[in-house]
Amino acid sequence: MALRRYTTSIDGTIPAPALVYSDEEVLASQDNVGIYDGLQKAPDHQNGTIHVTSHRLFFVHASRPHALSFAMDLAHIVRTESYSGLFSSSPKVTLILDPDTAYDDITSISASTSTLDIAGNVGVSDQVNFASWTCEVCNHRNPPGLSPTAAKVCALCGVPRSAVPSSSSISSSLPSSSSLPTSVLSTRTATPDIPVKGTTSEITCPACTFLNVPSRTMCEICGTPLPISTAGASAKSAPVSRPVTPSGGGPNANESLIKISFRKGGDKAFYAILRRSLKAQAWEGRRIGAGTPKGGPGSGQGTTMAGGTADTGAPRRLGIGIDAILRNVETSAQNTEDDLNDAFKDLDALMIKAKDLVQLAEELNEKLTTSSSTTTEKFRTDTVPSFVSSAASSTVSAGSSRYEQFTATTLVPSTEPEEATFIRSSLSQLGLQMANAPITADMIKDERRWVEELARELAQVLQGSPNDFGRSRPGKAGPGSGVGIMKRRGIVALDEVWGGWNRARGVSLIPPSTFLQALPHLVTYTSPPIQTRTFKSGLMALHTPPYTHTAFAARLAGYLTIFDGMNTPQVAEEEGVAVGLAAEMVDAVEQDGTICRDDLACAIVGGGAGGAGGAGVDVRWVMNEWEGYQWDGQE
Amino acid sequence: MALSSFTTPSGFLLPSIHSAPPFFTEQPNPRTQAQFTAQWTRLILTYARHRKLFMLRVEDAEVAGGDWDEILRNERINRRILPSHLSSLLDTMVASEQAAFEPPKQSRAAIIYWRTPEEWADALHAWAVATGQLNTILTFYEIADPPVPSPLSGIPIPLLRRAVTFLVKSNRAQIISVADGEGVRLFAAK
Numbered sequence: 001m002a003l004r005r006y007t008t009s010i011d012g013t014i015p016a017p018a019l020v021y022s023d024e025e026v027l028a029s030q031d032n033v034g035i036y037d038g039l040q041k042a043p044d045h046q047n048g049t050i051h052v053t054s055h056r057l058f059f060v061h062a063s064r065p066h067a068l069s070f071a072m073d074l075a076h077i078v079r080t081e082s083y084s085g086l087f088s089s090s091p092k093v094t095l096i097l098d099p100d101t102a103y104d105d106i107t108s109i110s111a112s113t114s115t116l117d118i119a120g121n122v123g124v125s126d127q128v129n130f131a132s133w134t135c136e137v138c139n140h141r142n143p144p145g146l147s148p149t150a151a152k153v154c155a156l157c158g159v160p161r162s163a164v165p166s167s168s169s170i171s172s173s174l175p176s177s178s179s180l181p182t183s184v185l186s187t188r189t190a191t192p193d194i195p196v197k198g199t200t201s202e203i204t205c206p207a208c209t210f211l212n213v214p215s216r217t218m219c220e221i222c223g224t225p226l227p228i229s230t231a232g233a234s235a236k237s238a239p240v241s242r243p244v245t246p247s248g249g250g251p252n253a254n255e256s257l258i259k260i261s262f263r264k265g266g267d268k269a270f271y272a273i274l275r276r277s278l279k280a281q282a283w284e285g286r287r288i289g290a291g292t293p294k295g296g297p298g299s300g301q302g303t304t305m306a307g308g309t310a311d312t313g314a315p316r317r318l319g320i321g322i323d324a325i326l327r328n329v330e331t332s333a334q335n336t337e338d339d340l341n342d343a344f345k346d347l348d349a350l351m352i353k354a355k356d357l358v359q360l361a362e363e364l365n366e367k368l369t370t371s372s373s374t375t376t377e378k379f380r381t382d383t384v385p386s387f388v389s390s391a392a393s394s395t396v397s398a399g400s401s402r403y404e405q406f407t408a409t410t411l412v413p414s415t416e417p418e419e420a421t422f423i424r425s426s427l428s429q430l431g432l433q434m435a436n437a438p439i440t441a442d443m444i445k446d447e448r449r450w451v452e453e454l455a456r457e458l459a460q461v462l463q464g465s466p467n468d469f470g471r472s473r474p475g476k477a478g479p480g481s482g483v484g485i486m487k488r489r490g491i492v493a494l495d496e497v498w499g500g501w502n503r504a505r506g507v508s509l510i511p512p513s514t515f516l517q518a519l520p521h522l523v524t525y526t527s528p529p530i531q532t533r534t535f536k537s538g539l540m541a542l543h544t545p546p547y548t549h550t551a552f553a554a555r556l557a558g559y560l561t562i563f564d565g566m567n568t569p570q571v572a573e574e575e576g577v578a579v580g581l582a583a584e585m586v587d588a589v590e591q592d593g594t595i596c597r598d599d600l601a602c603a604i605v606g607g608g609a610g611g612a613g614g615a616g617v618d619v620r621w622v623m624n625e626w627e628g629y630q631w632d633g634q635e
Numbered sequence: 636m637a638l639s640s641f642t643t644p645s646g647f648l649l650p651s652i653h654s655a656p657p658f659f660t661e662q663p664n665p666r667t668q669a670q671f672t673a674q675w676t677r678l679i680l681t682y683a684r685h686r687k688l689f690m691l692r693v694e695d696a697e698v699a700g701g702d703w704d705e706i707l708r709n710e711r712i713n714r715r716i717l718p719s720h721l722s723s724l725l726d727t728m729v730a731s732e733q734a735a736f737e738p739p740k741q742s743r744a745a746i747i748y749w750r751t752p753e754e755w756a757d758a759l760h761a762w763a764v765a766t767g768q769l770n771t772i773l774t775f776y777e778i779a780d781p782p783v784p785s786p787l788s789g790i791p792i793p794l795l796r797r798a799v800t801f802l803v804k805s806n807r808a809q810i811i812s813v814a815d816g817e818g819v820r821l822f823a824a825k
Contacts, residue, residue, distance in 0.1 A: 601717065633653070634685060
């Protein structure tokens, strides 16, 4: 019912900018909205575009803009509420309307009877202003098209308009904006935009006898005021045709609210603009002085003003002065805070829910892991007995999941049943595979155990899954499947290991200090044992037994003997390590004195130019064969 | 790698290590370098004695054509000693009193003590005795550049002065100022 009591019908075929008053402006538009009349959907207004202007709301129906569009003054709105929507429910903006400003049923010609009395249902308050009028005091001709408030006073001298022909049919409960109607005549005729369908007769100009269209107040030719159209009056005074108002006309809560449902979003922006528009109170805008509505010179219409008008008007008239600015700032700050609080509440709720979900996934995964690990281990002991080492059996579960982390999807030990595989893959796709999750400090209380667990994890990163040893994995021959950093390389610099590990972890990255703490434990969890080595330059590297100093020195001696001297890049190539690392290793051997260098800078021709220390690449390594050199030269 | 010794045109027998390229490189490893330095020192002293060379300069390693080319360079293996290496060799030799910088307070040139000053003192005394020049006053130039070649021919004056100083200490000589410089009178051993 609210819809009928607060809105006036408009012709939606006219674009919104053309419908507005001259001092009104369209602020925002949103299509795909529906209207709720009270708490129920308004069946006729389920798909349309809503425009908010500085003064009014326009609803333009999508398919029948002519018949089912309406406008509503923002002045009716007491309060607004926003609802952001949930699941299939669209976001909505609720407008709570002031029951006191509702149009009386007499004046608000029902929107549903639209087409017939089109002239009449262009709400009274609107029509009042579409006439131009001449100020009695200054004789200024005020232009038509101003908003009701603006039209109440002379634009030039500010004196309220007084000569209002008392309209018979306008009730006493009109809102303030309509308290200064010119006449029914002007009401009727001042809306040239609205096509008049039910035209009964043209109005004959008394001066020039030109037949004017009924909507005119003055002769189109000579400007003489036209007599009142009887047809319009009859339409106006035809309350019989309107639908019967529900009895007990006292507005209840349901009736005095309208909801706008945003089917395709846009509610946030729209709501913000609506609020701003409400705050700005443009419809109060050009009122002169505080007491104008009541105490103006035109006291003649005092009777037409309902008490409600003054009551609702007063609290809204705050848009003046510093006080209002401060109040605005306060209000917006308050709004922001409320919004934030709401948002955080939502977040908290979500976190609680998510925790449950994660826990569930964790339990499920743990069960799967225990069952699968027992089967896999059994399988391994049966088939590859030679492989079983203590490290492997203890890390099998973590190993399998680490493997999955590398391949990023659904890979599990092949002995797992199909269902388990499926569940696990689902979990991992949800990002909930807990056994995969990197070990973090808060998972383990004890510092020592934390470091040891890290070492265990690092061992997996370095050596890959123990499952990879010994047996082939059908269908899992993808590139890099489960291969650790050091699977094929005997020595890797620490920075690379650190980077690789943190990349594998992805979250909760390990700081270098913790990394260094974990290193000494690494030897326990790796097979073959991986040890740390610090070179003279401070470079640290992890290496397998073949890359210990002595083993390398022995190999290097072999190379040098065979090839009769090599330079560092050649050594690096032979060993399959980075040149920098090779240089460090060779330097370490040189420290022993078992090899010595032959700097090409010492060449007489070619090689180093003039002995400027451009050594490095030019250095050839040869065995030091002069340890116990016996002088064989001239005595 | 079969290295062998080599006889130079001047008749000097180079040791086999002189044919090893690393020998010419200054080794960062101090132990290895110590070995090489010992061989270099011995080589330098031996060659200096062979050629009766007294002065070794860093410049000798920089430019070819000097007296020391036969040991500072090895054309057969395309290697030469770098001046910086030679300089550090000189430092080591001076530190072990196998050489002395001359002039003092620099490190670019040194007198190679292929005989120690004491040995030179003995040689000087023996020469004086042999040539019957005891109790006569000899200028340093007469000793260093005698009309008849002697073992002391070409000896640098500073080295000669040090040798004489030893003789003075053992009362076998007396330094006498003469008109054109310094003179020395040698006595018979007591």
